[in-house]
Amino acid sequence: MRRQFNLNAMHKPGDVVLGGLFTVHYTSVFPELTFTSEPKQPSCQGFDPLGFRHAMTMAFAIDEINKNSNLLPNVTLGYSMYDNCATLVIGFSAALSLASSREEQFVLQENCSGTPPVLGIVGDSVSTFCIATSDVLGLFKLPIVSYYATCSCLSDRRRFPSFFRTIPSDAFQVRAMIQILKRFGWTWAGLLVSDDDYGLHVARSFPSDLAESGGGCLAYSEILPWGGNPTEVKRIVGVMKKSTAGVVIVFAHLIHMIQLMDEVVEQNVTGLQWMASEAWTLAEMLQTPRLMPYLGGTLGIAIRRGEIPGLREFLQHTLPELHDNRSDDNSMARQFWEYTFGCKFTSPPGWLEAGGEVCTGEEDLENVETEFLDVSNLRPEYNIYKAVYALAYALDDRLHCVPGRGPFRGHSCAALQKLEPWQLVHYLQQVNFTTPFGDEVSFDENGNALPIYDVVNWKWLPDGTTRLQSVGVVKKSFKGEELTLHEDKIFWNFDSKKPPQSVCSESCPPGTRMARKKGQPVCCFDCVACSEGKFSNETNSMECTSCPEDFWSSPKRDHCVPKKTEFLSYHEPLGICLTAAALLGTLICAVVLGIFICHHSTPMVRANNTELSFLLLVALTLCFLCSLLFIGRPRLWTCQLRHAAFGISFVLCVSCILVKTMVVIAVFKASKPGGGAALKWFGALQQRGTVVALTLIQAAICTVWIVSSSPAPYKNTQYYNDKIVYECVVGSTIGFAVLLGYICLLATLSFLLAFMERNLPDNFNEAKFITFSMLIFCAVWVAFVPAYVNSPGKYADAVEIFAILASSFGLLVALFGPKCYIILLRPERNTKKAIMGRTAPK
Numbered sequence: 037m038r039r040q041f042n043l044n045a046m047h048k049p050g051d052v053v054l055g056g057l058f059t060v061h062y063t064s065v066f067p068e069l070t071f072t073s074e075p076k077q078p079s080c081q082g083f084d085p086l087g088f089r090h091a092m093t094m095a096f097a098i099d100e101i102n103k104n105s106n107l108l109p110n111v112t113l114g115y116s117m118y119d120n121c122a123t124l125v126i127g128f129s130a131a132l133s134l135a136s137s138r139e140e141q142f143v144l145q146e147n148c149s150g151t152p153p154v155l156g157i158v159g160d161s162v163s164t165f166c167i168a169t170s171d172v173l174g175l176f177k178l179p180i181v182s183y184y185a186t187c188s189c190l191s192d193r194r195r196f197p198s199f200f201r202t203i204p205s206d207a208f209q210v211r212a213m214i215q216i217l218k219r220f221g222w223t224w225a226g227l228l229v230s231d232d233d234y235g236l237h238v239a240r241s242f243p244s245d246l247a248e249s250g251g252g253c254l255a256y257s258e259i260l261p262w263g264g265n266p267t268e269v270k271r272i273v274g275v276m277k278k279s280t281a282g283v284v285i286v287f288a289h290l291i292h293m294i295q296l297m298d299e300v301v302e303q304n305v306t307g308l309q310w311m312a313s314e315a316w317t318l319a320e321m322l323q324t325p326r327l328m329p330y331l332g333g334t335l336g337i338a339i340r341r342g343e344i345p346g347l348r349e350f351l352q353h354t355l356p357e358l359h360d361n362r363s364d365d366n367s368m369a370r371q372f373w374e375y376t377f378g379c380k381f382t383s384p385p386g387w388l389e390a391g392g393e394v395c396t397g398e399e400d401l402e403n404v405e406t407e408f409l410d411v412s413n414l415r416p417e418y419n420i421y422k423a424v425y426a427l428a429y430a431l432d433d434r435l436h437c438v439p440g441r442g443p444f445r446g447h448s449c450a451a452l453q454k455l456e457p458w459q460l461v462h463y464l465q466q467v468n469f470t471t472p473f474g475d476e477v478s479f480d481e482n483g484n485a486l487p488i489y490d491v492v493n494w495k496w497l498p499d500g501t502t503r504l505q506s507v508g509v510v511k512k513s514f515k516g517e518e519l520t521l522h523e524d525k526i527f528w529n530f531d532s533k534k535p536p537q538s539v540c541s542e543s544c545p546p547g548t549r550m551a552r553k554k555g556q557p558v559c560c561f562d563c564v565a566c567s568e569g570k571f572s573n574e575t576n577s578m579e580c581t582s583c584p585e586d587f588w589s590s591p592k593r594d595h596c597v598p599k600k601t602e603f604l605s606y607h608e609p610l611g612i613c614l615t616a617a618a619l620l621g622t623l624i625c626a627v628v629l630g631i632f633i634c635h636h637s638t639p640m641v642r643a644n645n646t647e648l649s650f651l652l653l654v655a656l657t658l659c660f661l662c663s664l665l666f667i668g669r670p671r672l673w674t675c676q677l678r679h680a681a682f683g684i685s686f687v688l689c690v691s692c693i694l695v696k697t698m699v700v701i702a703v704f705k706a707s708k709p710g711g712g713a714a715l716k717w718f719g720a721l722q723q724r725g726t727v728v729a730l731t732l733i734q735a736a737i738c739t740v741w742i743v744s745s746s747p748a749p750y751k752n753t754q755y756y757n758d759k760i761v762y763e764c765v766v767g768s769t770i771g772f773a774v775l776l777g778y779i780c781l782l783a784t785l786s787f788l789l790a791f792m793e794r795n796l797p798d799n800f801n802e803a804k805f806i807t808f809s810m811l812i813f814c815a816v817w818v819a820f821v822p823a824y825v826n827s828p829g830k831y832a833d834a835v836e837i838f839a840i841l842a843s844s845f846g847l848l849v850a851l852f853g854p855k856c857y858i859i860l861l862r863p864e865r866n867t868k869k870a871i872m873g874r875t876a877p878k
Contacts, residue, residue, distance in 0.1 A: 050114025055134035057159025060087040060119035080121035083375040085408040093417040097424035131169040163187035177458030183419035191482040202422040204487030212510040215519040222538040223252030230288035238287040253557040255281035260292040282538035287313040312336030323502040332496035333529030342418030430463035495527040547593035566593040588758040603762040604830040621660035655689035659844040670749040675764035680738040683775040687734035690782040741771030761829035812846030
């Protein structure tokens with residue numbers, strides 16, 4: 037550098053010196069620039085004892101390492117620490133001073149003076165400072181290990197090749213926040229960020245990470261200004277007040293929160309659940325009786341708390357001359373001493389006259405109340421401790437390097453006296469050790485340590501005080517972000533003492549799906565009931581799932597139930613009625629058959645072709661019984677048998693009628709002179725042969741149909757959405773049509789023959805009865821076709837059964853009713869004379 041900076045510092049000599057950058061003062065004041073005078077150095081103001089404790093933690097870690105014979109034996113570590121005064125230009129100047137060795141000289145040893153080589157720097161505490169410093173020092177591969185810079189941008193290895201940190205990046209902190217949001221179901225939240233690298237990178241990554249995790253969306257995202265802009269802060273608080281989001285996430289610094297909370301109190305914005313980033317989670321300045329009605333119950337992400345044995349004893353023995361060999365006003369140790377005891381080592385004019393005291397350096401820290409000695413909540417200090425040890429272990433790994441097996445060119449090892457910073461970066465990348473507190477420390481390919489955060493809760497006690505309690509841990513595992521939360525310990529600042537609700541729209545219950553509202557975030561939606569046949573069994577389902585083929589949605593649409601099955605059953609009224617009718621017809625046929633058997637020798641039975649009448653009654657019985665195959669759940673064998681039995685039975689029946697008609701005509705013609713030759717073609721053998729032949733044709737049709745395209749049971753879901761109709765498909769429509777057509781052909785032929793001979797004498801009126809029966813038969817089956825085609829499911833079977841029963845009863849009544857009437861009720865007419873008697877034609 038061209039000139040030196042007058043910086044607050046603290047030094048200790050050693051074989052290897054590590055640099056440190058800490059915020060020991062709150063702010064700085066820059067003098068006005070003039071063209072006539074020499075530029076003056078900025079002055080730091082507002083001593084921070086916690087910042088000095090950070091620096092002393094580094095000093096303690098180095099002292100502990102120097103006393104450890106197992107770590108860096110025969111090597112003494114020194115330090116050169118600077119105060120950045122919370123100002124970028126000062127922190128940047130301090131970093132350049134460490135890297136360029138152009139700071140003022142101080143005594144290294146008794147016979148040597150000069151600035152030692154700084155191989156690594158612990159710091160800085162602010163992301164923006166680290167970005168500026170690493171942009172420059174990264175060109176020289178000087179390792180920087182930050183303990184407090186969380187900006188995810190610092191994980192860019194191409195831009196920051198030598199940057200490491202022992203605090204998780206904001207990328208992990210954002211994901212940790214999202215895990216908490218998901219745990220409590222908070223899908224609607226507001227985001228406030230600071231106007232710097234720390235906040236703006238969060239503002240860019242948070243919405244996308246939130247959407248990717250499916251955890252919700254942001255109601256608003258606002259940037260908190262620097263420097264106090266009351267109008268803008270008032271507008272932001274107004275947005276918070278109007279929003280329906282009950283959760284506010286703040287990634288900002290303490291100064292932003294102070295300005296924000298002043299306006300929150302002014303507008304009395306209560307009922308919010310605050311979520312704090314690590315930058316202000318532990319801020320005691322916000323834990324006041326004035327602000328706790330608003331901030332009570334805050335959940336925050338905090339740096340991992342650790343235990344550092346021996347630190348308090350080391351801090352108790354802090355002495356100006358012990359920890360710094362400088363005696364000027366820029367010694368941080370002297371500044372701490374003056375701040376703590378209210379004295380001056382160098383009395384300014386009028387100091388003594390005003391009652392001021394002169395520091396002796398022998399004052400006792402135990403006699404004053406100072407937070408400097410409070411080591412109960414070590415969080416940044418723990419990260420500093422790990423950062424120093426990481427550098428020490430990297431140096432120690434170099435000591436264990438075996439020549440010829442080294443990691444550098446020619447398998448060489450780096451000599452400690454000639455160790456280059458980039459070589460230390462190599463060893464630092466390989467570091468892996470465990471702290472006395474049990475935490476493992478190592479760095480990934482981007483220089484990030486294994487991420488772990490504590491989750492803290494601001495508990496507002498009845499006496500008005502506040503206690504920060506740890507309620508969980510979030511860390512990275514092979515499964516992702518792993519959140520462990522003790523919900524029973526969390527204090528909720530609400531009347532219900534339960535977690536609040538923060539959603540844009542209430543969750544959609546099972547049985548509904550989310551329908552996004554147009555022009556609004558994805559978290560704002562309407563709940564739409566699933567349509568019939570679809571279901572959703574989860575809350576907030578994006579889509580409804582179609583039920584499997586044999587299932588249907590329940591009334592609440594939250595699960596699927598088996599579809600109702602429908603077929604013509606023996607247990608339902610319709611099935612019972614049809615079964616009763618079929619059995620009644622069978623019974624009547626049996627009774628008629630019994631009557632004919634009992635009176636088989638009477639003229640009425642003998643005159644009506646006893647054999648064909650018996651065969652016809654058997655055929656009608658089969659017609660009645662085959663209708664029962666259409667009732668009950670369809671099976672393969674019933675589907676195949678029902679139509680075959682129906683077709684063959686009816687052909688047998690109609691064949692008997694046809695032959696019977698032909699015989700009646702032949703007998704009538706034979707009764708006329710010269711007509712006896714007609715009967716020779718209608719003997720018993722010919723009658724049987726004709727019936728069997730006509731029936732075998734139908735049997736052949738059924739056989740070909742079943743073999744080529746068999747009827748089969750089928751689950752029909754086309755008629756009803758919520759029902760499965762079990763039915764028999766005919767397989768081949770042509771086969772079914774041929775079967776019916778053949779029956780109709782025989783019936784039509786019988787009808788025509790009987791109709792043409794309808795004018796037979798009254799005593800030979802069999803033709804009239806056959807005509808009437810065939811008329812009924814044809815009428816029933818002509819009406820059957822359209823009724824069958826237009827009847828769905830079981831009603832098609834019912835129509836076919838009705839047609840079978842109606843036609844069968846028609847034949848039974850028309851053909852055998854008059855005969856049974858004469859046999860049973862008019863026996864005087866059941867004589868040969870009465871039957872063969874003639875009446876004059878009309």
